[in-house]
Amino acid sequence: MIRLPDPARSYAILVGVWSYDADAVLDLPAVENNLATLRAVLTDSDRTALPPERCIVIRNPRDARTVFRQLKKYATSAEDTLLFYFAGHGFTGDRNELYLSLAETHPDELPVSAIAYDVVRQLVKESPARNRIVVLDTCFSGLAVQDMAGGTTAAVLGQVGIEGTYILTATERNAPALAPAGARYTAFTGELLRLLVGGVPDGPNLLTFSEIYRHLYASMVARGLPVPGQRGTGTIDQLALTRNGWQHRAETRQAQQRRTEPHRAGAGGLQIRRVVFDGIVAHCLAVHPMTACGLVAGPMGSDRAERFIPMWNASASETFYEFDGAQQLAVWREMENNNEDAVAIYYSHTATKAYPARTTTAFALADAHYIIVSTRDPDAVEFRSFRIRDGVVTEESVDVI
Secondary structure, three states: OOOOOOOOOOEEEEEEOOOOOOOOOOOOOHHHHHHHHHHHHHHOOOOOOOOHHHEEEEEOOOOHHHHHHHHHHHHHHOOOEEEEEEEOOEEEOOOOOEEEOOOOOOHHHHHHHOEEHHHHHHHHHHOOOOEEEEEEEOOOOOOOOOOOOOOOOHHHHHHHOOOOEEEEEOOOOOOOOOOOOOOOOOHHHHHHHHHHHHOOOOOOOEEEHHHHHHHHHHHHHHOOOOOOEEEOOOOHHHOEEEEOHHHHHHHHHHHHHOOOOEOOEEEEEEEEOHHHHHHHHHHHHHHOOOOOEEEEEEEOOOOEEOEEEEEOEOOOOOOOOOEOHHHHHHHHHHHHHOOEEEEEEEEEEOOOOOOOOHHHHHHOOOOOEEEEEEOOOOOOOEEEEEEEEOOEEEEEOEEEO
C-alpha cells in the first residue's frame, strides 16, 4: 500500500556544506537554500508532515565526528523511515572510494578531513527503520573547479547501494552535478523542490519515489541538466515522500471560492472568468511559501482573460519568479496555434502585500495586465491587477464573470 512515512516513527537528517576552509574547494552558497526549503517541505503539514523536531538539519559540519554522532543517534531511533540527505562537494579517493566534503575538507587529506561514504552507508544499513532513503546532491569527483564540477560517477555509484534502501543521486555515469553561480539552489535540488512544491499535474495524491524520479528525470533532460541516478531494492520506491501539491489545489480552490474576491471589484478594468480567477488563487496557495507564476491567455486582439496557464517557477524561490524557458517556448507556440495572446501575467507575493516590485515595474510589458496575489495570510488572500506603462503603476478594477 502506498503511504507516507509515519511522522511519529521517522527521522530526516539533512546535511549541507556550503562554506569551506580550503582555497582549493569553492563555496556553494546555494546549498544553504537547499536545506531551508527542503526542511520546509518535509515539515509542511500539507506535504510530508514530519514534526520539526524529527527533521534534523546539520549546517556546515566541520568534522566527520559531528556527522557520525548525529546520524548514528537518529538512525538508531528511526523505526519507520530514515531519510539522509547530503548536499556539498563530493570527492573520490585513491581507490575511487567516495568521500562527502565537510567544512575543513582538503582534497589532499580526504581520509582525515572528509567523511567516507562507507561510514554513512554502514550507519544507514544498521538502522532498524523499515524504509531507508539516501539522497545525494553531490558530484563524485576529486577535482573542485568553478561551480560544482564532477568526474567519474559510474565507478562509485555501486558504492552507494544499501540493502533495503532507496538511493537518489544528482547524477549518474560521468556527468557532473551542477551548482550554477548565482542560482538560488543547486540544479538537482532545485528541480526536486520544484516537483515537490508544485506537484505533478493530474498525478496521484501521493508522490512515490518512483513517480518523483520519473518526472525528475524528464524535467532535467528537458532542461539539459545532468541525468539523476537511482538505486532501490524491493518495493521501497513505492513509499511516498510527499502529498501531490498539484492535487491539493482542487481542495484549496473549493475552500477559497467562498471567501476570495478581488481587492478592487468592478467593471472597466480586467475582465476574468471565475474559473480562471479561482485557478490562479488555488495555484498561489498550493505552492506557498514558494512563489507561483503563470499566464492567462485570451483571443488574439482581445482583452479577455479566458485560459489559465500555470507555469513552473524555474528559480524555485520564495521571493521572485522566472518562467522555465522550455515551457515558455512551448506555451507561446501553443497560444500562437490557438490564435491567442498572453493577456495577463500573474505571480504571488508570499510575505508582502500585492503590489508590483521595482523589477516588475522596470521590465513590464505595456500591453499586459499584471495580476499579483498576496498569500502572506492564506485566510485573507489579496488579489489585485495592475497596468504598468513607462514605469507608472496603475491599479485597475477586476470584474469576475
